[in-house]
Amino acid sequence: MKLRLGTRKSLMATTQSQQVADRLSELTGRDVELVGITTLGDVSKAQLSQLGGTGVFVSELRTHLIDGSIDFAVHSLKDLPTAVDPQITIAAIPPRDDPRDALVGGVKLADLAPGSRIGTGSPRRIAQLRVLRDDLEYVPIRGNADTRIGKVAAGELDGVVLAAAGLARLGRDGEIAQLFEPDEMLPAPGQGALAVECLTGRPDLADLLSVLDDGRTRAAVSAERAVLSALEAGCSAPVGAYAVVDGNTLNLTATVVAIDGTGAVRKSASGPRTAAMDLGRELAAAMIAQGAGTLMGAH
Numbered sequence: 419m420k421l422r423l424g425t426r427k428s429l430m431a432t433t434q435s436q437q438v439a440d441r442l443s444e445l446t447g448r449d450v451e452l453v454g455i456t457t458l459g460d461v462s463k464a465q466l467s468q469l470g471g472t473g474v475f476v477s478e479l480r481t482h483l484i485d486g487s488i489d490f491a492v493h494s495l496k497d498l499p500t501a502v503d504p505q506i507t508i509a510a511i512p513p514r515d516d517p518r519d520a521l522v523g524g525v526k527l528a529d530l531a532p533g534s535r536i537g538t539g540s541p542r543r544i545a546q547l548r549v550l551r552d553d554l555e556y557v558p559i560r561g562n563a564d565t566r567i568g569k570v571a572a573g574e575l576d577g578v579v580l581a582a583a584g585l586a587r588l589g590r591d592g593e594i595a596q597l598f599e600p601d602e603m604l605p606a607p608g609q610g611a612l613a614v615e616c617l618t619g620r621p622d623l624a625d626l627l628s629v630l631d632d633g634r635t636r637a638a639v640s641a642e643r644a645v646l647s648a649l650e651a652g653c654s655a656p657v658g659a660y661a662v663v664d665g666n667t668l669n670l671t672a673t674v675v676a677i678d679g680t681g682a683v684r685k686s687a688s689g690p691r692t693a694a695m696d697l698g699r700e701l702a703a704a705m706i707a708q709g710a711g712t713l714m715g716a717h
């Protein structure tokens with residue numbers, strides 16, 4: 419029987435879903451059919467944050483898992499709420515794509531004229547960009563990557579900052595002027611990674627999907643998301659976190675930045691790869707002790 423993979427209809431969603439479908443067919447010989455789903459977040463003109471953030475896409479696809487109209491779904495991991503839904507299992511976290519943030523536009527950040535206009539709606543990106551260049555104007559923008567990049571082409575903006583992985587999935591990574599290394603801009607927890615979800619009540623399916631899982635990526639993003647969850651923050655918080663597996667060790671760095679650029683807490687820690695979530699929780703506690711909670715409330 420064909421497996422039904424539910425996907426949002428945006429180009430980024432269908433591209434990442436098709437990649438997962440192809441890889442699953444290759445590894446298991448099963449046929450996978452993409453089922454396009456229009457979510458409220460796609461049709462509504464209301465601001466996404468008013469709908470509950472990007473989590474609205476996730477919860478609608480989960481509704482289709484629960485009603486049985488699809489067998490599994492693929493999400494950008496950084497859009498997944500940290501709260502666990504016992505009905506849903508993350509059956510696989512495939513190998514991560516490029517986790518870095520990217521500047522799209524003609525020139526690198528250091529070469530932009532003072533007062534240049536950079537578009538990004540993310541407090542995490544704005545706060546970290548302000549540390550690098552406090553003389554630029556940061557313009558909140560919305561819409562999909564094509565719309566955002568279009569504002570640069572139209573001369574409304576001098577650059578936009580987006581996730582490199584998303585740009586690659588859209589075939590627009592050729593327009594990247596600069597990739598930010600994690601030491602200058604920490605990505606969002608889970609950035610560049612995908613989550614493959616199915617119902618907890620279908621362990622055979624979860625077992626089949628687990629061939630897609632990459633243990634190193636799973637350990638890294640578990641630590642990053644544990645930071646976010648311990649800080650009681652969501653995907654729109656000014657929180658960056660990035661972990662890398664080195665043998666049996668996990669190296670994690672996280673930051674909380676005041677949105678007005680007036681301060682930041684940044685800390686690193688290492689621990690056993692098998693205790694990824696503990697590492698993330700402990701690092702978050704150390705950051706809170708240094709004032710991370712107050713910074714998150716700063717405007």
Ligand SMILES: NCc1[nH]cc(CCC(=O)O)c1CC(=O)O
Pocket residue numbers: 472494495496497579580581582583584585608609610611612
């Ligand atoms: N919040 C939207 C979103 N969710 C996932 C990606 C890109 C792909 C990824 O990070 O895995 C993006 C766009 C962006 O941040 O530029």
